[in-house]
Amino acid sequence: MPRLHSLELLPDDEGQEAVRAQWQALADAGLPSQLDHRGATNAPHVSVVEAEALPDAALDVARARLGGLLPVTALVGGVLLLGEGRVTLARPVQLADDVVRRVLAVRVQVPERRHLGWVPHLTLARRLERADVPRALEVLAGLDADRDASLELRLTALRRWDPDAGEVHDL
Template sequence: MHSIEFTLDDASDDAVRADWDALLAAGLPSAGSHRSATNRPHVTVLAATAVPTSLQDEAAARLLPLLPLPVRWGGLVLFGTRRLVLARLVEVDRALTALVHGLQQDAVDVAADPDRAWVPHVTLCRRLDPGQVGTALSVLPLLPEAAPSFTGLRRWDPVARRVTSLGG
């Protein structure tokens, strides 16, 4: 899926990478095991089978003026039923949620149901077995110490396997 993503300030990026490392040290799946230069803690704004240049430009025009944007860490959350995704929620205001929902409505073949609420989060691990949840929760802090902010916007193109900074 093509995506447009917020990136985090340096201290928050470091905090998420510390979570990734803690999961790895505990022998658990971790987003940190993917060592590509394109792998970076982020919050996906939209994911779709295609992101036309016009939508990319619209997203940049609407979101970049907000940066840097202070947000808040939320708790840990699990998505899925058998092979779980463990993520850290990111709390944002209603105005940003409405703006993102509007961008999603304009996307081509949005990956998620376009009528579904945006759940801003940073993925910590994928393919977590339900039996591993307790261990994962025991090695992660309830909340990172650093107060997070969105400081950048980027685009992921899976076909070209390229990340393009849109600014910030």
């Protein structure tokens, strides 16, 4: 599968720390975690769109529709399992309707996008064996007991991941 370009919304430093704490807890339990991704650009994020190429129109719409809107508040809670076989463990992200409309305006500019629908989420772990899901949920439940069941994040940055150059660029 080719490496995909993406547009991503990133939380502020406090939000980054909160998500990374979840990554660390999973890793400490011997489970897959996004900490396993050693790339310098690896950071908690909400993907807006992923594709083999991002048209200039999508970048222009992203700057105009999303860039000027930031920061936005997101509510994170619950757990998502995405995929078949080995799964991706993620936290769903709830955003205001206006933010969702603006994201969709960007996504329609990318006809060859990876996913036709949008499920805003923060990835915690990839390639988690289904047999390990109960243990992962226990780890996360322990973290959730230490704070409110939901987490409020401020999404403050919009960036583009360019896998061809191996770089991220703020928009």
